[in-house]
Amino acid sequence: MTRAPRQHHLLLACIIIMALICALYSSPVRAQSEVSVNTLDTSAVASQNKPSVITLPLNKVHVVSFDRSVRDVIIANPEIADVIVKTQTKAYIIGRSTGDTDILFVDQTGAVMNHIIARVDLDISAAAAAIRELVPSAEVELRSVNDSIVITGVVHTAKESADANTIAQQFVAEDSNVVNMLRVLGDQQVLLQVRIAEIQRNVLKKLGLSSNITFSTNKGPGSLAFDITTFGQDLASAFEAVGQFSTGAPNIPQTTYSALERQGLVKTLAEPVLTAISGESASFLVGGLIPTVGGVDSTGNTIIEFREFGVKLEFTPVVMAKDHISLRIATEVSRISTENSLTIPIQQGATSITITGLSVRKTESTVNLPSGGSLMIAGLLQNDEFTTIDGVPWLQNIPILGALFRSPSFQNNQSELVILVEAVLVRPTDNKQQLALPTDGFVSPSDFDLLILGRLFKQYGSVKNSDEVPIIGGPIGYFMP
Structure with missing residues (x-):
């Protein structure tokens, strides 16, 4: 009886000792597991805080609130954004310059409680x-x-x-x-109708005389024909060519008087029609190209370039508002001029080349026109007068008789240029509308009409009098909407 209780107490003591030992060894493991759990929870919280993007105007403020206290603020680029923490649960983000930057807010435990991408743009x-x-x-x-x-x-x-x-x-x-x-949106094509008209008037008046003197020398008979304007030069050359003169009297001089008066009139008219998109340029040239010397290449050969001359027009339309056009016009009228030519010697003066000159008149202006409005550029006048007097020295100054030894020449060139411009917005027509062609209604003549009646086309009906022709009721010519 006494042994059984003793064994029972001994077994109970062993169990208690074993339990204490197990508890002693198990407590560090339990503490370590608790720390691991806390770390996992922190990373889980951090992973749940995905970056949020905020758009912040330049020099503006954005307010951010938190549910717990903020310990640290980390800014990737402080030049783009700045953060001011006034309280532990509220911060102010200020945009400093344009760009993107990361902002991290850290709580008291060291965990990232908020991740913000601040995008600073212009206001x-x-x-x-x-x-x-x-x-x-x-x-x-x-x-x-x-x-x-x-x-x-x-x-x-x-x-x-x-x-x-x-x-x-x-x-x-x-x-x-x-x-x-x-x-x-809208109509952006401009049609420009231009009329360039020029009138040139030339007047030339010339009065002079020339003489023919026959004489004899000891080397045979000879003759001398000279213009009174170059009497001294012709006579000296004759002396040198003929030699010594005899005392014999020459024949009576044969004198020819010349009087010339010339008048000319030239009319130039060009009517170009151009189309351009708003903001683009269009150009027009009626004339030609003349060769000019552009330089010399490495081998010594002359480089020939071509220059435009004639009537040249360039315009740039800009549609400013509805049916309102701003138009820049550059007009140039040029012609070949011998007065402006230049002769250049080449190969050490052995030969020479002549570069043809141009007489140029040009104008450039910018105006605002309504659609269908017209602009006239006038005042481009040119009046050139040339007066020359050729004569024999001393003899031309004799009163009254000196007129016989003078040859006056007078030339007057007058020209006037007028440019008329009309700008119209171009609108597309209906595809179903059949546009009229110049060949519409034309029928070739039959043999009877061509050979007997002398008609170049088939004629239907007859017209008694041109005054009785009925007035056309619809629009004619170019269709301008």
């Missing part, structure tokens, strides 16, 4: 408001890309596009930071 709200107010008809959308503003949308005229671009340039550092991608 386009003010620019968009200004464009909506000043250009109300434009459908414009603004976007900020780094330091630039991109304008997209549609406008009705090129002037609205230019105005929107100018307004946006006031909100950027440089004008090149505005990217204009606006699309212009």
Whole structure:
């Protein structure tokens, strides 16, 4: 009986000792497992805080609130954004310059409680408001890309596009930071009808005399014909050629008087019709090309270039508003002029070449016209007078009789150039509408009409009198909408 209780107590003591040993060895493991659990929880919390993107206008403030205290703030690029923490649960983000940067907020335990990507852009709200107010008809959308503003949308005229671009340039550092991608709607093709008219009047008056003297020498008979204007030169050359004169009296001189009066009249008319897109240039030339010397190559050969002459027109239309056109016109009228020619010796003066000169008149102007309006450029007048007197020295100064030893010449060139311009917006016609052609209604003549009646085309009906021709009721000529 006594042994059994003793064995029982001994077994119980062993169990208690074993339990204490197990508890002693198991407590560090339990503490270590608890630490591991806390670490996993922290990483899990950090992984759940995905970066949030905020768009912040330049020099503006964004407020961020937290549910627990903030210990540290980490900014990847402080030049782009700055953070001010006023309280432990509230921070203020300030945009300093355009760009993107990461901002990390760390709590008291060292865990990242919030990850923000701050995107600082230009303040386009003010620019968009200004464009909506000043250009109300434009459908414009603004976007900020780094330091630039991109304008997209549609406008009705090129002037609205230019105005929107100018307004946006006031909100950027440089004008090149505005990217204009606006699309212009409406009619952007301009038809230009030009009439270039010029009248030239030339007057030439000339009065002179020439003589023919026959004489004899000891070397045979001879003759001398000279112009009174070059009497001294001709006589000296005759003495040198003939030699000594005899004392015999020469024949009676034969004198020829010449009087010339010439008048000329020239009319020049060109009527070009040009079409150009708004903002693009179109040109027109009626004339030709003349060769000119452009230089000398490495082998010594002359380089020939061609220069335009005649009536040249260049215009650049810009559709500013509805039925309103800004037109820049450059007109040039040139002709070959021998007075402006230049002779250049080549090969050490052995030979020479003559470069043909041009007489040029040109004008350039910019005007605003309504669609269908006309512009006349006048006042391009030119009046050239040339007066020369050739005569024999001393003899031409004799009163009354000196007129016999003078040869006066008078030339007057007058010209006037007028340019008439009409600008019209071009609109497409209906595809179903059949346009008239010059060959419509033309029928070749029959043998009877051609051989007997002398007609070049088939004629239907007869017209008694041109005064009785009925007036055409519809539009004729070019269709100008």
